[in-house]
Amino acid sequence: MLRGLDISDMLIIDRLELAFQPGLNVLTGETGAGKSILLDSLGFVLGWRGRADLVRQGAQQGEVTAWFDLPPDHAAHAILQEAGLPGGDELILRRINTVEGRKTAWVNDRRCSGEVLRQLSETLVELHGQHDDRGLLNPRGHRVILDEFADLGAAKTQLRAAWVAKGQAAKALEAAEKAMAAIRDEEEFLRHAVAELDMLAPEPGEEALLDRQRRSMQGAEKIRSDVLRAHEILGGNGAEAALSDALRWLDGAAEKAEGVLEAPMAALSRALVELDEAVDGIARAIDGLSFDPTELEDTEERLFAIRAMARKHDVLADDLSGFADTLRAKLEALDAGDADLVTLRRDLAAADALYDTAAAELTQTRKRAAKALDKAVSAELAPLKMERAVFETQVSPDTPGPEGADAVAFTVATNPGAPSGPLNKIASGGELSRFLLALKVCLSKDQTGLTMIFDEIDRGVGGATADAVGRRLATLAREGQVLVVTHSPQVAALGAHHWRVEKRVDAGMTTSTVTPLASGDRVDEIARMLAGDTITQEARGAARALLAG
Numbered sequence: 001m002l003r004g005l006d007i008s009d010m011l012i013i014d015r016l017e018l019a020f021q022p023g024l025n026v027l028t029g030e031t032g033a034g035k036s037i038l039l040d041s042l043g044f045v046l047g048w049r050g051r052a053d054l055v056r057q058g059a060q061q062g063e064v065t066a067w068f069d070l071p072p073d074h075a076a077h078a079i080l081q082e083a084g085l086p087g088g089d090e091l092i093l094r095r096i097n098t099v100e101g102r103k104t105a106w107v108n109d110r111r112c113s114g115e116v117l118r119q120l121s122e123t124l125v126e127l128h129g130q131h132d133d134r135g136l137l138n139p140r141g142h143r144v145i146l147d148e149f150a151d152l153g154a155a156k157t158q159l160r161a162a163w164v165a166k167g168q169a170a171k172a173l174e175a176a177e178k179a180m181a182a183i184r185d186e187e188e189f190l191r192h193a194v195a196e197l198d199m200l201a202p203e204p205g206e207e208a209l210l211d212r213q214r215r216s217m218q219g220a221e222k223i224r225s226d227v228l229r230a231h232e233i234l235g236g237n238g239a240e241a242a243l244s245d246a247l248r249w250l251d252g253a254a255e256k257a258e259g260v261l262e263a264p265m266a267a268l269s270r271a272l273v274e275l276d277e278a279v280d281g282i283a284r285a286i287d288g289l290s291f292d293p294t295e296l297e298d299t300e301e302r303l304f305a306i307r308a309m310a311r312k313h314d315v316l317a318d319d320l321s322g323f324a325d326t327l328r329a330k331l332e333a334l335d336a337g338d339a340d341l342v343t344l345r346r347d348l349a350a351a352d353a354l355y356d357t358a359a360a361e362l363t364q365t366r367k368r369a370a371k372a373l374d375k376a377v378s379a380e381l382a383p384l385k386m387e388r389a390v391f392e393t394q395v396s397p398d399t400p401g402p403e404g405a406d407a408v409a410f411t412v413a414t415n416p417g418a419p420s421g422p423l424n425k426i427a428s429g430g431e432l433s434r435f436l437l438a439l440k441v442c443l444s445k446d447q448t449g450l451t452m453i454f455d456e457i458d459r460g461v462g463g464a465t466a467d468a469v470g471r472r473l474a475t476l477a478r479e480g481q482v483l484v485v486t487h488s489p490q491v492a493a494l495g496a497h498h499w500r501v502e503k504r505v506d507a508g509m510t511t512s513t514v515t516p517l518a519s520g521d522r523v524d525e526i527a528r529m530l531a532g533d534t535i536t537q538e539a540r541g542a543a544r545a546l547l548a549g
Helices: 035-045 076-083 114-124 139-150 153-185 187-200 206-234 239-256 262-288 293-313 317-381 429-443 463-477 489-493 519-531 537-548
Strands: 002-010 013-019 023-028 061-069 090-098 103-107 110-112 125-128 390-401 404-413 451-455 481-485 497-506 509-516
Touching: 002 035, 013 035, 013 509, 023 035, 023 463, 023 489, 035 061, 035 090, 035 125, 035 451, 035 481, 076 114, 090 114, 103 114, 139 317, 139 390, 139 404, 139 429, 153 187, 153 317, 187 293, 187 317, 206 239, 206 262, 206 293, 206 317, 239 262, 293 317, 317 390, 317 404, 317 429, 404 429, 429 463, 463 481, 463 489, 489 519, 489 537, 497 519, 519 537
Parallel strands: 023 481, 023 497, 125 451, 451 481
Antiparallel strands: 002 013, 002 061, 061 090, 090 103, 103 110, 390 404, 497 509
């Protein structure tokens, strides 16, 4: 509930502080006195988008503060918690607008964005302005009103989920069909490429191995002849044989040499052992350098084939195996694609069926709610002096969407026997206002903690009808708080709290003030509304009669 509003340097308001109460609060005053400025200022602190030139002429900045009582179960608490803002049983909003147009906002003395203000405002205040009934003329808003009356939030959430699932299934099928079409376009290439790669069967690291083997065989071919010649010179027919002959000859002469040949003979024996080891090592080397000449040709042929395949597909030789797996996976997807498409089409059909079922249930719920709304509105029209009017909510098929497949339109017949038709063609301005009020009474039965503001909702009506409008507003305010800007004395007289808005000129400066009215002041104000500038005793008497009810 709105408890207070503090305004400084906004438009023609110098400084103004208002303390509102539960029940029906009425603001009256002559046209142009500044009543709309109060609403502009309240909308400013609530983050609503409105006029930009709000700062009073000559001031550097304008400031508005509003404070609200918050019961423990109020929806604003969740918004405060999500935004990381301090909560409590009181909510204080403050917003500043500089002459340059910069805006700064605080919630409970903590800086916040205008978006957070707007989210909070949806839970705090509901404004119905002079042209709010235009919403009744737009059928797109009628479904919103009906759904609010029927409390279809949970059902619409479920339907939106079904709509999203349906869209996702359709997108998945479309993407799969496009992917399949693309794969089919390259199917011939894929099958040929996979066959080539399968035939070659390259392995990671194989190119480097083949290159080393090739270079090794090419080098062996060049040095093997030299190693063979060395083996021949040192072998059994070469140095080894010569050393053996020399040792044999020295052994025959050793008996007559008196020991002088023992050392040379020992050295020759050792040399023969070392020479034998060298010959064996060279022989093993010759075995290692031996290869089939065709092996080099085979190695080179495979190496060149792998490199050519890598160039053909513009990948590294070591990546050919993985590339083949990728192509093979595409072919497998192609081969399995028909089965996948069948599954995706089945999923889409199931999603369609789920949405259609939920939409059909919502349609039936809306039709039942339409009858209940028609009955409720009709009951409210009678006290508003429209007991002969017929209000009907029509639910008809519409293009399916996230909120169902229904179009909702309010039609009326204001006179007995007259055909019903759209509101904008049948109802007058005053009738539209009363239809709106009847709807608001029906829609507000379960709302708590919400301040409703009506800006000249009684325009176009007078006399007993205006009195009826005032009484319905008073009924609406019994369980909460209603603020009404009015020019109707009948409505003003039914207010629990009354303020007069006045415009004054002092030293060439125009300012707007708001004064709370006591009982005697209320008599004069309502008399002014009845009689004009000259207040007569008859007008005061009529005012007292209105206040007496």
